[in-house]
Amino acid sequence: MADRSAYKFLVVDDFSTMRRIVRNLLKELGFTHVDEAEDGAVALDKLKANKYDFVVSDWNMPNMDGLTLLQSVRADANLKGLPFLMITAEAKKENIIAAAQAGASGYIVKPFTAGTLQEKMDKIFDKMGM
Amino acid sequence: MATKTATKIRKAPAKAPIKTVAKAAKVAKPAKLTDTVVSRQPAKARAETGVVLQELKSLAKELSKAAKGLESRNGKKGQPKEISTVLGNVERMTAEAATKSLYEAEAAQQGVKIVRDSLSKNWSREQIEAQLKDVSAHLTNIVVAQEFQDLAGQSLRQAIKALVGAIIMVEGGGPTEDRRLSQTEIDGLLQNLMA
Numbered sequence: 001m002a003d004r005s006a007y008k009f010l011v012v013d014d015f016s017t018m019r020r021i022v023r024n025l026l027k028e029l030g031f032t033h034v035d036e037a038e039d040g041a042v043a044l045d046k047l048k049a050n051k052y053d054f055v056v057s058d059w060n061m062p063n064m065d066g067l068t069l070l071q072s073v074r075a076d077a078n079l080k081g082l083p084f085l086m087i088t089a090e091a092k093k094e095n096i097i098a099a100a101q102a103g104a105s106g107y108i109v110k111p112f113t114a115g116t117l118q119e120k121m122d123k124i125f126d127k128m129g130m
Numbered sequence: 131m132a133t134k135t136a137t138k139i140r141k142a143p144a145k146a147p148i149k150t151v152a153k154a155a156k157v158a159k160p161a162k163l164t165d166t167v168v169s170r171q172p173a174k175a176r177a178e179t180g181v182v183l184q185e186l187k188s189l190a191k192e193l194s195k196a197a198k199g200l201e202s203r204n205g206k207k208g209q210p211k212e213i214s215t216v217l218g219n220v221e222r223m224t225a226e227a228a229t230k231s232l233y234e235a236e237a238a239q240q241g242v243k244i245v246r247d248s249l250s251k252n253w254s255r256e257q258i259e260a261q262l263k264d265v266s267a268h269l270t271n272i273v274v275a276q277e278f279q280d281l282a283g284q285s286l287r288q289a290i291k292a293l294v295g296a297i298i299m300v301e302g303g304g305p306t307e308d309r310r311l312s313q314t315e316i317d318g319l320l321q322n323l324m325a
Contacts, residue, residue: 018280024273028266060284089284091310093319100323107320109313111277114270116313 004125007053008033012043012069013087014061022056022087025114029121040064044072047079053130054121059088059095067102074103083124087112189286216289220282227278234271241265 009031011022019036026034035052037043041064043057055073059066066086073079083105088095091109099107105128106120124130245261253261311319 013280015280015283017276021273021277024270028270089281091312091316093311096311096316096319097323100320107316109311109316110281112274112313114274 004130005030006033007031007130008035008051009054009056010035010037010043010046010052012037012040012055012057012061012066014038014058018058018087022117025117026056028114029118040066040069040072043069047073047082048076052082054124055082055084056087057084059086059090059099067098070099070102070104083128083130085120085124087117213289213292216285216292220285220289223278223282223285227275230275231272234268234275238265238268238272241268 009026011019011026011034013019013022013036016038019038023034023036026032035046035050037046039061040057043055044064046052047055055069057066057069064072066088070084070086073082073084080103084103085106085108086099086104087108087110089110096107105124108116108120241261241264245258245265248258248261
């Protein structure tokens, strides 16, 4: 199994508090290489310019929302295999279906706990053989 | 390794019992708000949380009042009532976050006190380490509790948007709030969709 602690994360959320929370949780889980983006557009630029191993993204954001970011990632030949975890307050059935159809690797609804994040990430790692 | 570290994180429900490393550390049971030892230090944090909460509550009340006023003037029942629900949720979220943060802060304080007391009790390195991990878990829970700001912010945005819509009398009904799914329901749905 790869050394997961070396993985580089991109946390995408327009709320700085939320980015900080996720960054803190990732740190607790042993992941210290975490970068941030305040919306999907900034995130996509960062993803194209740098190498990341995992994306954690909100849904509702200005400029480019999380779903569009996910669709853009999956449409890009260089990025399409990137694990993409949605953490969002959107919890309607159609949201989940749209995220699944767009290729989300996991979906966490806010409010969530550290345990939920850990569980979903482990599941994604296992599924993707990381 | 990451996975190993990961397993150390505990869930943060307010009722989570605090594990102790020594029998003497039993005092670390869920902190009581009336406990004089733990109520000293979080006073500043409590005051700051109180100010933020007060501001959010008064904002929610103002918006709620405005919504009710619109309802009586327009004779429209839908939107303002939805706004009241949204604002009620904001109040609930802030109250829950404050309660959880205070509980966890006090539990962490208690944990620190136990470690401090251990200096005269000849604790082993493992015991101290375990106790510090416990304190760290409480601090993580405080961090997680701050997510209310994101949720409350989104709700307030939604309420403001609906209010503005009502004020300029733009019909459209606003979003009819479909039922939110729980994490378990989402997991089940995803499993079916991805199968």
